[in-house]
Amino acid sequence: MITQSAPTPARRPKTRFDDGPYLPLVLGTISVVLCLLVWQLAVSWIGVPHYVLPEPLGVFHALVDGLSGSVSDRGSFWYHLLDTFKTTAFGFLIGSAIGIALAALMSQSVYFHGIVFPYVVVLQSLPKIAIAPLFIIWFGYQIESKIAMAATLTVFPVLLNSLQGLTTTDSDRLEVMMALKATRWQTFWHVKLPSALPLIFAGLNLGIVYAQLGAIVAEFVGAQKGMGVMMLQLQSVSDTAGVFAVLVVLATTGYLLITLMRTIHRHVIFWENTASKSKTQSG
Amino acid sequence: MNDMAEKPQLLKVVDLTKDYSTRSGVHVTALPGVSMTLEDGEFVSVVGPSGCGKTTLLKILAGIIQPTSGQVLYRGRHITGAQRGMGVVFQSPVLMPWLKIIDNVLLPAKVIGLDRTAARATAMELLELVGLGGFENKYPFELSGGMQQRASIVRSLVHDPAILLMDEPFGALDALTREHMNVELQRIWLSRRKTVFFITHSISEAVYLSDRVLVMSARPGRFIRDLRISFPRPRDYDCTATAEFGDYVKQIRQLLVRHEDHNS
Numbered sequence: 092m093i094t095q096s097a098p099t100p101a102r103r104p105k106t107r108f109d110d111g112p113y114l115p116l117v118l119g120t121i122s123v124v125l126c127l128l129v130w131q132l133a134v135s136w137i138g139v140p141h142y143v144l145p146e147p148l149g150v151f152h153a154l155v156d157g158l159s160g161s162v163s164d165r166g167s168f169w170y171h172l173l174d175t176f177k178t179t180a181f182g183f184l185i186g187s188a189i190g191i192a193l194a195a196l197m198s199q200s201v202y203f204h205g206i207v208f209p210y211v212v213v214l215q216s217l218p219k220i221a222i223a224p225l226f227i228i229w230f231g232y233q234i235e236s237k238i239a240m241a242a243t244l245t246v247f248p249v250l251l252n253s254l255q256g257l258t259t260t261d262s263d264r265l266e267v268m269m270a271l272k273a274t275r276w277q278t279f280w281h282v283k284l285p286s287a288l289p290l291i292f293a294g295l296n297l298g299i300v301y302a303q304l305g306a307i308v309a310e311f312v313g314a315q316k317g318m319g320v321m322m323l324q325l326q327s328v329s330d331t332a333g334v335f336a337v338l339v340v341l342a343t344t345g346y347l348l349i350t351l352m353r354t355i356h357r358h359v360i361f362w363e364n365t366a367s368k369s370k371t372q373s374g
Numbered sequence: 375m376n377d378m379a380e381k382p383q384l385l386k387v388v389d390l391t392k393d394y395s396t397r398s399g400v401h402v403t404a405l406p407g408v409s410m411t412l413e414d415g416e417f418v419s420v421v422g423p424s425g426c427g428k429t430t431l432l433k434i435l436a437g438i439i440q441p442t443s444g445q446v447l448y449r450g451r452h453i454t455g456a457q458r459g460m461g462v463v464f465q466s467p468v469l470m471p472w473l474k475i476i477d478n479v480l481l482p483a484k485v486i487g488l489d490r491t492a493a494r495a496t497a498m499e500l501l502e503l504v505g506l507g508g509f510e511n512k513y514p515f516e517l518s519g520g521m522q523q524r525a526s527i528v529r530s531l532v533h534d535p536a537i538l539l540m541d542e543p544f545g546a547l548d549a550l551t552r553e554h555m556n557v558e559l560q561r562i563w564l565s566r567r568k569t570v571f572f573i574t575h576s577i578s579e580a581v582y583l584s585d586r587v588l589v590m591s592a593r594p595g596r597f598i599r600d601l602r603i604s605f606p607r608p609r610d611y612d613c614t615a616t617a618e619f620g621d622y623v624k625q626i627r628q629l630l631v632r633h634e635d636h637n638s
Contacts, residue, residue: 263468270436271485272456281481285472362471362515 145332153336171321175306182241183302190249198257223312241305245298252294256287292356299348384569385412390444392430404430406594412569419572419580422590428573432541436462461530463540467522469514476510479529500528520551538568581622591633
């Protein structure tokens, strides 16, 4: 099972960073600058060929080049990034909706669980990327097959985490509902689902990363546009600096997506941090 | 127990047993067959050592667990499962952290499907009664442990149950808060006149609050004494310092200690 404990806010012990919260930031910046400098000098002095390892400056130029075109320009990053983003977004939404719905039904009905479980196990054991060629046969070279891939990769982390969250509800909370003679679905909506939200979000945080991964993989396998397609084009003309620039863009969008999910997570499960805070205060 | 004509029996428990089998296949008797009655409007406490089956008994009455054998009669009718005529207060407040206090205490009304405006008015009135007026829009984590437990008492009362089942509700509180909560509970009980079935470890808490104290022996738990407490109401907390109060406490403690000696 893929589980990831919900991210807890970094409440650092005071003894560790006496010099304030800026020290790690300063150290991190120095480290990155030094690394780029060593890389630049190594490439230009030792003479590594540019198609093996481009200079950081070359990557920077490729990045500026790629980002300066307009959305309608086939050579610009924006043209491809927009398609990859659409794929990621739709794939994530469809995949997480399916994942949460399946988890809900599986947790509510032993019959449904029994019927669906074998397929979940088989599909989970399968390297899901290997389904990509099939999706192209079924959905063609357009965005549909890419979305199908992104959604497929999203479903499992969301499904498994949600299922775990929905089946491990605190027994005290369930007893409150039992004493009220609540129906199965009343218990689900009032107690099980909200109780499972931290784990559901852990699944969604993984899901958004997997959705982008699915989009890129589908673009490698066969598509008309997207960052994966752009990367293959750059690779075919040995524009290694360009490939690096695409990687920089993908790392940035990945970071932004994760940050977005964390922000939503914090706002939806507002009680999570406060509850633990009050616990540490009283303890 | 025989004055059936005088007071109506609200709840009658006949020969209730509960067996568990552990994972290793060992049979454990949690309840060996207990009988008791609750009369309308009575405050009855059960005291007994840990693991004597008090909580098991309460959970059977609440319909949370099923007995192995025996009967529970509610208003003369044989019942199985949860009854909406009962409210339960647990050892910990068990409030839902994502709901405001008002929505927490209205949860039973929502589940049962009571009229929203009427239930809200009742809830506000009860919150006022337990001293939580003005806290209805706070979240549980903004309240102290004692306040949370008071909110959970309001939740157990909001659907106007005939019987209140309380499972060591003040066990987790510090001694001073606990005394205060005992006084509060008596006040709430005097103003609402519910039948209360109250489980506790504390002998003095039981004596202070109850009309009757049922003393339970160690596992497997049986009722070894049904003691009527004849202090007038309302009881001042100072009555706990009187000789008469001390006699009750001593009597119950001796019963518990004697039974422990027999068992070991």
